[in-house]
Amino acid sequence: MTILASDSGAGSDANPIGGNWATIAGLSAMRRASNSIRGSNASNDNGARWTGVTFPDDQWSAVAVGALGTGTGGPSARIASGATTLYMCDRAATNQLILYRALNGVWTQLASTTSDTYTEGDVHECRCVGTTISAWRSGVQRLSATDANIASGSAGLGAYLESTVLTNWQAGDFASGATSLPPRIHPITRLIMAGH
């Protein structure tokens, strides 16, 4: 697996988040706040897709999800540029991990766990390989579904409401054939390295 894009969340506050991020069509913007990425709208879906690179159809998107709050959030993949069309691995307020498909703004649940125990900072990942769409938590596959309705798009992330704290987003391809993510720098270490 190769990392094609990343954003630790560190940096000056900005709303919308800007840079290589574009707001997903039909959703509210993501913002950078307190060295993390969060939603901007307290009563709606928020989401952003990375525009700095063209992602291959087989792609992964991963992000560390903060403490469980009233909101939800997680990585997205195969995000369209002109519609609310994407796959998303969402850590729901019910502590479930849910794999969603949104197509033209219509949301469908493809898979879900039962209530689970999550730790603040768990890395959640959405992988798309052909018609296999899977959700991972900290390197362990939790859900795998099959769907053929979205073939391509960009990687990104999303949050329902504004309370979910997302950090250390990464996305990439499967070019090397490896099945596990490369080692990550802990967000705190990253902040220290950045001089914060």
Add this chain to the structure above:
Amino acid sequence: MLKRWFISPVVGTGARADTYRPKASDHGGIAHASILPCNADGTPKFGWALCLASAADLTALDGDAQIDGFPDAPLDTTLGSFSAAVRNRVQTALVNRSVDLTGITLASTLRDLVVRIVARLDDRCDHRAMDVP
């Protein structure tokens, strides 16, 4: 955890707070992976879905008259291993959903039936990719 295949109605409106989903997922304590193909506008192509469900206890799904469950047996099990009553129940569930059963015999397996269901829903999908904890 128990894992079994079910055919479940699709419920919901497609809104973020009321997503389309298999009714089976509304029963408490059920994890699922499902095939829910959609039309170009995102709405469900069918009113039903194929679900791989997992739970410590699946009796709630068996007790739901709208949900049809596969027998609790490995997918390699031949249909001839089941009673006529079980076979008829499964056959009725599949015929009611226009699943093509041409060539299915007592020597066919549960896997053969799952493959036919997937072909009916979306032949680009592969049931072998589905998994739940």
